Amino acid sequence: MDLIKSVINTLASPTILFTLIIVTFFFIFPLNDWFYRWNKRLKLDSFWTNRGGIKMFIILLVFFAFGLFDENFRLIVLKPDNVPIVGLIFLVAFFTWLSMKQAVDNDVHIENNENVNEYSDPDDKVLTWPDLVYIELIALVLCTVLLIVWSIGLQAPLEEPANPTLSPNPAKAPWYFLGLQEMLVYFDPWIAGVLFPSLMIVGLMAIPYLDTNKKGVGYYSFKQRMMAVSLYMFGWLVLWVLLIIIGTFLRGPNWNFFGPFEYWDLHKLQPLTNINLSEYVYIIWFSTGMPDNILLREIWGILLILGYFLILPPLFAKTWLKNLYNRLGNFRYSVFIILILFALSMPIKMYLRWMVNLKYIVAIPEYFFNI
Amino acid sequence: MSKSEKKKKESILLRLGNSQVWKSIIRSGVPRDRRGRMLSVLNSVFLHLHPVRMPKHAVKLKYTWCMGGLSFYIFLVLTITGILLMFYYRPTIEYAYTDMIDLREQVPLGIMREIHRWGAHLMVITVWLHMFRVFMTGSYKSPREFNWVVGVMLLTLTLLLSFTGYLLPWDQLAIWAITVGTNMARATPFLGHEGPGAALLSIGDINLVHAGSDVRFALLGGRFVGEAALLRFYVLHCIGLPFIIVIFMAVHFWRIRKDGGISTPL
Numbered sequence: 001m002d003l004i005k006s007v008i009n010t011l012a013s014p015t016i017l018f019t020l021i022i023v024t025f026f027f028i029f030p031l032n033d034w035f036y037r038w039n040k041r042l043k044l045d046s047f048w049t050n051r052g053g054i055k056m057f058i059i060l061l062v063f064f065a066f067g068l069f070d071e072n073f074r075l076i077v078l079k080p081d082n083v084p085i086v087g088l089i090f091l092v093a094f095f096t097w098l099s100m101k102q103a104v105d106n107d108v109h110i111e112n113n114e115n116v117n118e119y120s121d122p123d124d125k126v127l128t129w130p131d132l133v134y135i136e137l138i139a140l141v142l143c144t145v146l147l148i149v150w151s152i153g154l155q156a157p158l159e160e161p162a163n164p165t166l167s168p169n170p171a172k173a174p175w176y177f178l179g180l181q182e183m184l185v186y187f188d189p190w191i192a193g194v195l196f197p198s199l200m201i202v203g204l205m206a207i208p209y210l211d212t213n214k215k216g217v218g219y220y221s222f223k224q225r226m227m228a229v230s231l232y233m234f235g236w237l238v239l240w241v242l243l244i245i246i247g248t249f250l251r252g253p254n255w256n257f258f259g260p261f262e263y264w265d266l267h268k269l270q271p272l273t274n275i276n277l278s279e280y281v282y283i284i285w286f287s288t289g290m291p292d293n294i295l296l297r298e299i300w301g302i303l304l305i306l307g308y309f310l311i312l313p314p315l316f317a318k319t320w321l322k323n324l325y326n327r328l329g330n331f332r333y334s335v336f337i338i339l340i341l342f343a344l345s346m347p348i349k350m351y352l353r354w355m356v357n358l359k360y361i362v363a364i365p366e367y368f369f370n371i
Numbered sequence: 372m373s374k375s376e377k378k379k380k381e382s383i384l385l386r387l388g389n390s391q392v393w394k395s396i397i398r399s400g401v402p403r404d405r406r407g408r409m410l411s412v413l414n415s416v417f418l419h420l421h422p423v424r425m426p427k428h429a430v431k432l433k434y435t436w437c438m439g440g441l442s443f444y445i446f447l448v449l450t451i452t453g454i455l456l457m458f459y460y461r462p463t464i465e466y467a468y469t470d471m472i473d474l475r476e477q478v479p480l481g482i483m484r485e486i487h488r489w490g491a492h493l494m495v496i497t498v499w500l501h502m503f504r505v506f507m508t509g510s511y512k513s514p515r516e517f518n519w520v521v522g523v524m525l526l527t528l529t530l531l532l533s534f535t536g537y538l539l540p541w542d543q544l545a546i547w548a549i550t551v552g553t554n555m556a557r558a559t560p561f562l563g564h565e566g567p568g569a570a571l572l573s574i575g576d577i578n579l580v581h582a583g584s585d586v587r588f589a590l591l592g593g594r595f596v597g598e599a600a601l602l603r604f605y606v607l608h609c610i611g612l613p614f615i616i617v618i619f620m621a622v623h624f625w626r627i628r629k630d631g632g633i634s635t636p637l
Binding site for chain 1: 402405408409411412418421422424425426427428429430432437440441444445448464468471472475482484485486487489490493495496500502503504506507508509511512513515516520527530533534537541542543544545546547548550551552554555556557558559560563565566567568569570633634635636637
């Protein structure tokens with residue numbers, strides 16, 4: 001028992017969990033034809049069948065049931081404000097499965113030149129009253145019942161009265177912002193708290209204007225819109241939901257990482273030996289000491305960032321994103337690739353932190369400008 | 372029930388449906404035929420959000436998941452419970468927390484706060500799932516691009532509504548969550564006093580952007596989460612944001628119809 005727990009604790013540590021998910025993710029939600037072939041070869045699309053769905057559900061259920069026997073697990077999962085997130089995990093898993101099941105199903109129809117499941121004769125419509133109205137009524141009643149039962153069963157949390165002089169440890173934002181708070185570990189607040197959320201909103205709004213693929217309107221499908229669906233899933237499931245889950249369940253006092261079965265020890269020590277890129281360059285590699293001029297000090301990091309955003313896009317456009325570039329045109333491609341590069345900068349910075357303890361690529365604390 | 376009784380009962384319903392009062396409220400009477408059913412949708416201010424007829428897949432639960440409708444419904448539930456809560460709650464440091472205790476212990480059948488809080492969490496989830504469904508069915512594509520944009524605004528407003536409401540109980544959970552959340556505003560480029568570029572906005576030695584004049588100050592009405600912040604969040608939560616979100620919702624619903632109704636395979 002303890003062995004299983006310690007294995008899960010180890011697997012859940014961000015380095016391992018994140019690596020596992022990133023490596024497997026694009027095989028499960030293939031990004032392009034190459035991944036798609038592997039997806040078929042490894043039979044990963046069997047997730048999206050009734051049998052696969054039931055298996056996933058049972059695994060999730062067993063995990064939570066098993067976990068609830070553990071005191072530390074119970075303490076965190078059953079905290080009233082965390083209950084919605086447990087619900088969220090099940091709901092997201094279910095609806096991901098439901099949409100992918102219908103998408104894969106339709107892919108087969110499209111391959112065989114048949115009509116998709118959603119197709120019906122345009123002249124053969126149903127009446128809103130009663131066909132839709134009664135479904136809405138039932139949904140409404142069920143939702144009301146759920147809310148009332150939930151409300152009677154679980155009291156809304158109310159802690160001690162507000163005390164500005166006594167900060168709890170850890171102090172957490174509301175759960176839907178925990179992905180951003182998790183980013184604070186790796187980025188300065190102006191990036192994690194201001195730039196990223198703005199870009200997320202702008203990026204979401206830009207989706208319909210960047211996706212020039214006309215196929216796939218009005219029915220679930222995967223193969224026709226592989227890249228769009230895959231990227232959306234990555235942004236939503238990994239960079240959004242997963243970070244929220246990590247932030248809620250696995251971050252304890254001092255924002256240290258704790259496995260799901262680990263005791264939240266206030267005194268857990270985490271070595272803080274993060275080093276800026278400029279320190280790497282001047283102190284470790286050149287052994288000259290830091291130059292006084294800020295620009296000279298940070299020039300390497302600035303060049304790196306400029307290279308990332310200015311050299312990579314045209315490079316990709318010429319090489320493995322050539323088709324995409326031709327399809328999207330100059331402007332759309334530029335916006336698209338910049339948004340993607342920003343999204344990728346999250347995992348990149350995380351890995352740099354884990355592997356070489358990199359603190360900032362550009363560090364100009366004098367002007368609060370740290371990247 | 373004998374046949375004659377049944378007939379009699381029917382005729383009472385029928386007479387009720389044909390009475391002047393009923394017909395003055397619901398013009399088309401009790402819908403019994405195709406025409407009546409169409410009219411009942413057409414003539415109702417609430418139901419006419421819907422078209423009269425729909426493609427078959429559009430009424431299937433596995434296509435829409437009902438998430439958009441449920442989000443709207445939960446919004447209504449939150450409005451009603453919110454209004455009830457406003458009877459009991461005073462947004463001052465002195466009373467806010469004790470009013471919460473009162474709500475819990477003195478108000479009979481007091482689950483309004485529970486419904487409001489859990490409903491708020493649920494609405495965030497249903498809005499996400501609605502967005503997910505719309506993405507997976509490609510419903511954001513032309514001609515519905517702009518409605519997707521409006522939808523993203525609605526998602527943002529939903530999160531902001533939930534965030535402003537988080538402060539109101541004025542307990543440790545509330546004040547520190549808002550402190551963590553609003554601390555990020557300090558670092559807004561140019562507009563926050565600890566943001567990059569803020570130091571550039573100065574006249575001689577005088578900083579234009581400092582702790583008493585940046586966006587965080589505007590948000591909290593002070594340098595820390597206190598009385599003014601509570602009032603600001605209360606007003607935003609009860610009046611400001613609902614006002615804005617209702618406008619966006621009106622546009623969102625209107626545009627569904629104007630952009631060709633629910634997405635349909637060609």
